[in-house]
Amino acid sequence: MDQSESAEVTSDTVEWRLTRDPVPYPEAMAEMEARAADIRAGTARELVWLLEHPPLYTAGTSADPVELLTPERFPVFKSGRGGRYTYHGPGQRIGYVLMDLEKRGRDVRRYVCGIEHWLIAALGELGVPARQEGGRIGIWTGTGANEAKIGAIGVRVRRWVTLHGFSVNVDPDLSHFTGIVPCGISEYGVTSLARLGIVSGEQRLDDALREHFPAFLAEISGGTCAS
Secondary structure (H helix, E strand, O other), rough: OOOEEEEEOOOEEEEEEOOOOOHHHHHHHHHHHHHHHHHOOOOOOEEEEEEEEOOEEEEEEOOOOOHHHOOOOOOOOEEOOOEEEEOOOOOEEEEEEOOOOOOOOOOOEEEEHHHHHHHHHHHHOOEEEEEOEEEEEEEEEEEEHEEEEEEEEEEEOOOEEEEEEEEEEEOOOOHHHHHHHHHHOOEEEOOOOOOOOOOOOHHHHHHHHHHHHHHHHHOOOOOOOOO
């Protein structure tokens, strides 16, 4: 582990890792794939990895090429996660969540619901009234003309180990989202903690995610998903 990383074990089975410097996407994918294989083999703990990427677009398994509006703007990577196009870049907190659903009930829907509830609870600690919206992927806030997406979710499950996870807009350059139709939804914009007037958002969000992590584990391990 280099000086850009810190880690702690938050339970007997889960490691929490924070990487401060932007991680190239291919490097992060290779690390995630290797860790997932080790989790399945029983040689590594489950992992929550918080990080950032340099500016890039990713294409999920349902991505429609017409929704990539400026393909020359940033590198574009195919991703094995569900969903369509999304943007990652500096000022955005990304969480790769590698959980072993073999021992947590084999319920993918409950797992995704658990991530949604986890992000909503964490954002609530920062005073953001975040929510799910029926028929739309991600985490939303605001009403009327101010309604916008603040968090994205995209997961993959391989041999009952989860890969990928979520992103929350802390203080990214929101103009970078104009190169795609984010997650295939053109009717609404995107927002960030900074745009909502929340300062020191990254550290506060990280702290809130840690605080609500035990409830997330309890939900995906046998709780009931109530949207």
